Amino acid sequence: MEQLKILTIVTESVLENQIAEDIEKHGAHGYTITDARGKGHRGLRDAGWDYNSNIRVEIVCNLKTCNAISKFLLDTYYNDYAMITFSYDVTVQRSNKF
Amino acid sequence: MEQLKILTIVTESVLENQIAEDIEKHGAHGYTITDARGKGHRGLRDAGWDYNSNIRVEIVCNLKTCNAISKFLLDTYYNDYAMITFSYDVTVQRSNKF
Amino acid sequence: MEQLKILTIVTESVLENQIAEDIEKHGAHGYTITDARGKGHRGLRDAGWDYNSNIRVEIVCNLKTCNAISKFLLDTYYNDYAMITFSYDVTVQRSNKF
Amino acid sequence: MDPIILFFVLGVILGVSKSEVRLPSQIYDFISILLLLSIGLKGGIELAKQPFSTMLPQILMVLAIGFILPIIAFPILKYFGKFKRADAASIAAHYGSVSVGTFAVSLAYLNTREIFYEEYMALFVVVLEIPAILIGIILAKGISKETKWGKVTHEVFLGKGVALMVGGLLVGYLAGPTGVQSIAPLFFDLFKGILALFLLEMGLITASQLSSLKKYGFFLLGFGIIMPIVFGSLGVIIGSQLMGLSLGGTVVLGTLTASASYIAVPAAMRISVPEANPTLSLTASLGITFPFNIMIGIPLYLRIANSTQNIFGA
Amino acid sequence: MDPIILFFVLGVILGVSKSEVRLPSQIYDFISILLLLSIGLKGGIELAKQPFSTMLPQILMVLAIGFILPIIAFPILKYFGKFKRADAASIAAHYGSVSVGTFAVSLAYLNTREIFYEEYMALFVVVLEIPAILIGIILAKGISKETKWGKVTHEVFLGKGVALMVGGLLVGYLAGPTGVQSIAPLFFDLFKGILALFLLEMGLITASQLSSLKKYGFFLLGFGIIMPIVFGSLGVIIGSQLMGLSLGGTVVLGTLTASASYIAVPAAMRISVPEANPTLSLTASLGITFPFNIMIGIPLYLRIANSTQNIFGA
Amino acid sequence: MDPIILFFVLGVILGVSKSEVRLPSQIYDFISILLLLSIGLKGGIELAKQPFSTMLPQILMVLAIGFILPIIAFPILKYFGKFKRADAASIAAHYGSVSVGTFAVSLAYLNTREIFYEEYMALFVVVLEIPAILIGIILAKGISKETKWGKVTHEVFLGKGVALMVGGLLVGYLAGPTGVQSIAPLFFDLFKGILALFLLEMGLITASQLSSLKKYGFFLLGFGIIMPIVFGSLGVIIGSQLMGLSLGGTVVLGTLTASASYIAVPAAMRISVPEANPTLSLTASLGITFPFNIMIGIPLYLRIANSTQNIFGA
Numbered sequence A, B, C: 001m002e003q004l005k006i007l008t009i010v011t012e013s014v015l016e017n018q019i020a021e022d023i024e025k026h027g028a029h030g031y032t033i034t035d036a037r038g039k040g041h042r043g044l045r046d047a048g049w050d051y052n053s054n055i056r057v058e059i060v061c062n063l064k065t066c067n068a069i070s071k072f073l074l075d076t077y078y079n080d081y082a083m084i085t086f087s088y089d090v091t092v093q094r095s096n097k098f
Numbered sequence D, E, F: 001m002d003p004i005i006l007f008f009v010l011g012v013i014l015g016v017s018k019s020e021v022r023l024p025s026q027i028y029d030f031i032s033i034l035l036l037l038s039i040g041l042k043g044g045i046e047l048a049k050q051p052f053s054t055m056l057p058q059i060l061m062v063l064a065i066g067f068i069l070p071i072i073a074f075p076i077l078k079y080f081g082k083f084k085r086a087d088a089a090s091i092a093a094h095y096g097s098v099s100v101g102t103f104a105v106s107l108a109y110l111n112t113r114e115i116f117y118e119e120y121m122a123l124f125v126v127v128l129e130i131p132a133i134l135i136g137i138i139l140a141k142g143i144s145k146e147t148k149w150g151k152v153t154h155e156v157f158l159g160k161g162v163a164l165m166v167g168g169l170l171v172g173y174l175a176g177p178t179g180v181q182s183i184a185p186l187f188f189d190l191f192k193g194i195l196a197l198f199l200l201e202m203g204l205i206t207a208s209q210l211s212s213l214k215k216y217g218f219f220l221l222g223f224g225i226i227m228p229i230v231f232g233s234l235g236v237i238i239g240s241q242l243m244g245l246s247l248g249g250t251v252v253l254g255t256l257t258a259s260a261s262y263i264a265v266p267a268a269m270r271i272s273v274p275e276a277n278p279t280l281s282l283t284a285s286l287g288i289t290f291p292f293n294i295m296i297g298i299p300l301y302l303r304i305a306n307s308t309q310n311i312f313g314a
Ligand SMILES: Nc1ncnc2c1ncn2[C@@H]1O[C@H](COP(=O)(O)O)[C@@H](O)[C@H]1O
Pocket: A010, A011, A036, A037, A038, A039, A040, A041, A042, A043, A044, A045, A054, A081, A082, A083, A084, C028, C029, C030, C031, C032, C033, C058, C059, C060, C061
């Protein structure tokens, strides 16, 4: 069976709708989003109000989709938005649907 | 030392109490829950209101417990509820307590 | 390229500011925090009100920083506060900044 | 037009046009809690004025209605709608039960028109909310030993809806009209404003249900309109002829029987009849019946109540 | 019975019976903020009417009380309760400090009975809240160099509780009674309704503390009832005999000394005396003393105040 | 001093001193929603009293202002401020648009002084909010084919700010003064209290912007003070000389032109001109211009309006 990945993206909340679209366009079957705050190279984002909060997006997908999505997101948004992406191997139970 | 796992479950918020009980019954020593939203095979669950929001549950446990819990949850809920489970290896600091 | 880690810490919300300082002191370049609830050896922490809720902190860093942070946090807080830490390998896209 | 209905329409429009307006879910919770407590408190104050013995026959009558309505709806859904047993049972339970939001709108409607109604009707909301859930589960599963009745009972009586309304009723009953005066600015004066916000959010939610409507065909649409008219008429007739309610009280009872639950019942069904598709019942109750009732139904039940009085006498 | 107390009882019942009713934590925050600002604002308006020189002796007196109370409580906890040093110090700090919720209930209680009290008492809440924290830390650690006093001071003065009440006091003081009129509908008219919701949630939280009660034995139960009676009586006597407060003011001061903190102190202790078990102090202050005070204590302190006046003269 | 301004100052002080006071973001959302709806509702009621034909020239005039202001600001920012094209365009858009919070403070200011103003000014907020965004995008990108105008339009018209204000306007218009009466306790009576809480949070946010101020040098500071004075004077003169507004209406228009957006525009710019640094524009609009306007600007525009009337006649 194909090795599956979790791709995690932490980025600005304003991008939520756009990224959700992007993810689907690149063939992922789903995603999970939680609200987050944090700090990185672009300073403190402490969720105090709308324009300063993060989301944390997780996508279960295969390696190809993982690479395609992360490449697309970084190419499109990385220069202008707070963003970090990372991935790792997972075992998905009942994974036939991915 | 035994290899430990993180088992992650994303499912409907209405199941929170039941799943918390299930987890304990199967011998896990704890769990962590965050509120989430997302999309999967059963459509968009965007946390707009109670019946349409997700939770993300993480359990640190050994392989046996991980398998037992995920099997039980999928057998019990998978047909009727939005649910996804996945797991991966972790190193737990001060892991003697698991 | 150096192998990177995710270090995850689940602990009491009251520690948020202190831990954020500690993380930076030990050389990590950022962190991501989400609100959480959960159960562990120190009982149920169900986020009902301020003094009973958890945070879940994630740090992308190299092995050395990961070990330094987790050692420091466990030495400093583990005896007196609800806390669990675990880590695993990740691939970070555009990882040159870590 | 009543501004609270306009808020609902605004919500639907904003929802359909995919605007970014949303009430945070915690605010929706807060608003629901305020509404449920307010309704309970008002009911409790009035209850204190009634000798309980005169109420008992009315309560039993309402209880009986609660058992009968889902039993009427179920075969219609199963044989005409061709729904699976679990789905038919679940939808029937939603329609046998009541919608607190619709109830609140009917009170506001009558207040605006200065039509008197028995304030203790809040009690009937609670009484009607419960039996349909039990019947729904039995219709879906038979009287099976597997059903965790403990869990069901807990879900029904201690779910947010019933617990807060009963709680409000008791507080209102015990504190009485003068006692409650000090908390009136929050619970009574703000009531319609809070209801307006609630309806704004209901409009947004309704809009998000509309897309499922296409998917589930037109039977649901018809059912979601005809069923409340039938149940509403039934409620009006029983209220005026058998229970001796005032004109306003009759309208409220008709609204209650016509309305379909979207708080207590979905939660209970999701736990107890998980194989039922929750989208079906919510599409019908929220997407069709709720807007129908608050915009067309309530005035209609008033007309029916008027006619009934004219024909049969009050 | 006062409806706000009924809301507390409702919360306890719903909590004990494991109902699903909960205020979202953000709403709890919102409500706390409103209460703290309201109390501060009211206090500030009244403060503007007093020449500060007449207040100073009273303030110093209250400050002294704040230093003495935890020093009385500590040895009782350590030697009779057999608590570890850190736990005894932490609980002592909770009881030396005050509960804003209890204070608010005492104001509501006196308002209902139309008993006059000095409105500037809000100032004393702040004055009493702080010294106990310092004493608690010293009792736990000695006057150690390690203690990060900077952090402690920050925690104490800039924690939500003190910051908002002092902020409200200043705004009320500077804006004066006519200035504040325009914001009165939110901060004053809704006060008791908001307090009712707050007590509903406090009831739910209290219920969740009850289970720890069994675990920690009956010493805490006794302590949580007897300590407030002792401290309350002390407060009443000092208030009426040494500070020349009115009957109502005396009751309020008695309530303040009798009450135990569950906002500022737990936060400060968790950071500064982390080895103290927070469950112990919260079980006592929230699970026992808070319900005791709002249901039995406040009327009791009124009786004591009345007797004191009769015996010693006002 | 007006207590709502004191709340803002309190927020700044608490923010600067790193206190733990924060409104949960959901509460901030809730409060914004209430303010936007309230302002819309009030405007809508007044709008119903005007024949639309008399309004049209005024609307067109305001629309024109909205197109011109950012075109004035842009070259100043680009050539004197030496900002990158995208940053200059984005800041220009912020200053061409309006701040609803500042608008609300100006209404409160005039109400306190019992100075009459045209209540339908709320309509102008919406009219002024929009053109600056379009100009900002064109200034940044040229009239490029790549710009997703569909997305921009959606962002502008269906973003929270415009959608709720227009929604409120329509509800107020359709329901009329008597219809709206039932929801007045929430939307009108609480208005200034809610505004006070909003300003408390704005103060906290402003404080968090102050640190970026140092980083971005003193040009921003000067710009953030001089630009509103220039635009405010322009607004006053246009309002009194070309549009024939009352003294109060003139002050409100001056406040609108002087104010800089921090809700609709930042959101639209973040999506449409992402290469612009959002910290720059928010530091200026929130950290400088907002406090300047509510504390110094509004009284200043009143003085300018008075002088203008004296010199040119009303
Ligand atoms: N080293 C890190 N570990 C965990 N999260 C990070 C890290 N760096 C950045 N983040 C998250 O990613 C967001 C954007 O990062 P940046 O673009 O570096 O400012 C931050 O606000 C954090 O939430």
